[in-house]
Amino acid sequence: MLWFNYPQFAGLGNSIKSDLNDIFVAKGFSVRGPFDSPGQIPYSDKKTIDMFIVSQVEFQINVEEMNILKKQCQEVRMDKGLQPGK
Numbered sequence: 525m526l527w528f529n530y531p532q533f534a535g536l537g538n539s540i541k542s543d544l545n546d547i548f549v550a551k552g553f554s555v556r557g558p559f560d561s562p563g564q565i566p567y568s569d570k571k572t573i574d575m576f577i578v579s580q581v582e583f584q585i586n587v588e589e590m591n592i593l594k595k596q597c598q599e600v601r602m603d604k605g606l607q608p609g610k
Contacts, residue, residue: 540579 541558548555556569562576 536581537579540581544577544579 545555545558556565556573559565565573
C-alpha cells in the first residue's frame with residue numbers, strides 16, 4: 525500500500541499484528557505467528573488451527589470534514605496572530 529511508504533505509517537502494519545496477537549492471548553486464545561499468508565503456516569499448525577486472521581487497514585477520507593478541519597486550523601492560527609496556512 526502506498527501510504528505505508530510514509531514514515532509515520534511505516535510500522536503500522538507490524539503494530540497491528542502485534543496488538544492483535546496480544547488481544548487474543550489476553551482473551552485466552554493460543555496464537556501462532558504472525559504470518560503474512562496461509563502459505564507461511566507450518567503444516568503441523570495448519571492441522572490444528574481453528575482460524576486464520578488477516579489484518580487489513582482501510583483509510584477513508586471525507587473531503588467535507590477535511591475542509592471543516594482546515595477552516596478551524598486557519599481560525600486558530602489567526603487567533604494566535606499567525607498567517608493562515610494553505
